[in-house]
Amino acid sequence: MSEEEVYDDDEEIDLSALDNDELVEQMHDDLYDGLRDEIVEGTNILLERGWGPDKVLAEALVEGMRIVGIDFRDGILFVPEVLMAANAMKGGMGILRPLLVETGAETIGKMVIGTVKGDIHDIGKNLVSMMMEGAGFEVIDLGINNPVENYLAALEEHKPEILGMSALLTTTMPYMKVVIDTLVEQGTRDDYIVMVGGAPLNEEFGQAIGADAYCRDAAVAVETAKTLVAEKRASA
Numbered sequence: 184m185s186e187e188e189v190y191d192d193d194e195e196i197d198l199s200a201l202d203n204d205e206l207v208e209q210m211h212d213d214l215y216d217g218l219r220d221e222i223v224e225g226t227n228i229l230l231e232r233g234w235g236p237d238k239v240l241a242e243a244l245v246e247g248m249r250i251v252g253i254d255f256r257d258g259i260l261f262v263p264e265v266l267m268a269a270n271a272m273k274g275g276m277g278i279l280r281p282l283l284v285e286t287g288a289e290t291i292g293k294m295v296i297g298t299v300k301g302d303i304h305d306i307g308k309n310l311v312s313m314m315m316e317g318a319g320f321e322v323i324d325l326g327i328n329n330p331v332e333n334y335l336a337a338l339e340e341h342k343p344e345i346l347g348m349s350a351l352l353t354t355t356m357p358y359m360k361v362v363i364d365t366l367v368e369q370g371t372r373d374d375y376i377v378m379v380g381g382a383p384l385n386e387e388f389g390q391a392i393g394a395d396a397y398c399r400d401a402a403v404a405v406e407t408a409k410t411l412v413a414e415k416r417a418s419a
């Protein structure tokens with residue numbers, strides 16, 4: 184490779200000099216590379232050019248994260264890269280969120296998520312939260328070590344479509360059933376889509392405890408959430 188070509192690769196791209204299509208394409212690349220400052224700048228440029236926040240969200244950010252999700256699922260990207268992409272996405276979302284609230288645009292959906300009682304693993308859950316936010320969901324993250332009361336209070340307060348639970352220990356995963364059984368006892372089980380995940384779980388376990396879906400990873404969680412929320416809204 185010539186010196187000139189190296190120089191070209193290193194040269195900073197002037198985002199404001201790109202037309203809209205080129206800029207959106209560049210933002211997909213920047214999200215993929217986890218470049219938060221560039222995503223913030225690109226988001227502002229599109230808004231200044233008169234794009235609505237919902238259009239910036241859908242075409243520049245959500246589409247970019249969809250590509251990240253696919254490559255994560257296929258083992259091309261790994262956890263650190265996805266965390267950086269999600270962080271860049273958050274930069275753009277920080278600008279768009281207040282504007283979206285102003286315009287009253289309907290969010291893709293809302294999820295309460297937390298790691299279950301007795302369990303302090305949160306890396307995977309955080310990744311799921313970030314990817315869900317990246318896909319346009321509003322996420323209320325309850326953190327780790329949640330007894331059933333925490334989930335119930337959050338469901339009551341935030342009225343989400345989805346309840347997400349994470350467990351990484353074989354000793355804590357049965358607690359998911361405690362939460363679901365409590366919802367059944369209260370007669371509110373069908374008010375929510377219950378999605379569960381964590382390394383020791385599998386499809387069979389998800390079914391056995393009465394969850395709506397077991398999610399192998401964060402990308403699957405996003406796709407599953409989109410599908411199940413759309414189905415729930417269509418049937419309402």
Ligand code: B1M
Pocket residue numbers: 262296301302303304305306307308310311346347348349350351352353354378379380381382383398399400401402404
């Ligand atoms: Co712990 N730990 N750990 N640990 N730890 C495991 C889980 C273990 C498998 C390691 C081992 O022995 N090989 C083992 C469990 C064995 C078992 O249960 N059979 C274990 C143990 C035993 C323990 C302790 C008991 C150790 C001890 O103290 N003696 C202790 C438990 C403390 C407690 O929770 N009460 C403990 C502690 C810790 C640390 C604190 C040191 C640390 C956690 C730090 C943190 O989370 N902030 C830790 C870590 C890092 C691990 C390993 C090495 C990595 C977990 C991880 O973050 N994976 C883990 C070994 C392993 O899994 N290979 C291990 C990366 C993450 C991205 O993947 O969490 O699977 P994961 O999330 C994925 C999917 O599962 C899915 O999407 C995520 C992203 O794609 N997903 C969801 C997860 N949650 C979801 C929720 C959804 C949807 C999808 O809802 C909709």
